[in-house]
Amino acid sequence: EGDIDLTVDGADEVDGKLNLIKGYGGALVRERIVAAASRRQVILVTADKLVETLGTHGRLPVEVLPFALPLCRRRLGDLELKPTLRAHEDGPFVTDSFNVVLDCAVGPIEDPAALEQAIRAIPGVIDTGLFLGTADTVVVADGNSVRELVRRRSS
Incomplete structure (x- = not known):
């Protein structure tokens, strides 16, 4: 019980504000719960996951x-x-929470917060892959180098 001091996880896309798209592996709700319970979240990615605007990978x-x-x-x-509908050879992909995943084709998302709000307003939506403001640090591996991106906190 209680908060988690540190969570280390991955992401599918990371923008310049350290907002994320997660969930290509299908564990959206569990990832959201862990992120919410974490005092600090560190995301590990390769350089190809960095995007100017969320939604770039489509x-x-x-x-x-x-x-x-x-x-x-x-x-x-x-x-x-x-x-x-995300599917396997034998039928729909089912999450750990026994839900299904709709993969939505997107282009660059100009206003991720507004899109998240619109999606969450749909009855039956459990969660989205938009993780806005959850990452404190993103560690980026790029060939033989590693760099650290840290979220700027407002004063």
């Missing part, structure tokens, strides 16, 4: 209740996100 995972899948698909489509 995919945003959204975890949804299976019962709400038709509604969520339609509403995400209304947001022009082109959702596709």
Whole structure:
């Protein structure tokens, strides 16, 4: 019980403000809970994960209740996100929390906070892959060098 002093994790995209897209592995809710319980979060990535604008790699995972899948698909489509059900050979990918993931086709996301708010307003959406303001430090491996990016805290 209680807070976690330090979490070390990865990310699928990192922008210049250290905002993240996570969830390509499908554990969105659990990653969100761990991030929220952590006093400090360090993210380890390779240089190809750094992007000028979130959404550059073209995919945003959204975890949804299976019962709400038709509604969520339609509403995400209304947001022009082109959702596709993540699947394996034997059927839909199921998360650790027994939900499904819609991978949404995105381009660069101009306002990640507004998009997250719009997605979360859809009944049946459990979580999104947008992790805004959770990372304290990002450690970037680039060939033989490593650099550290630290979030600037407002005074």
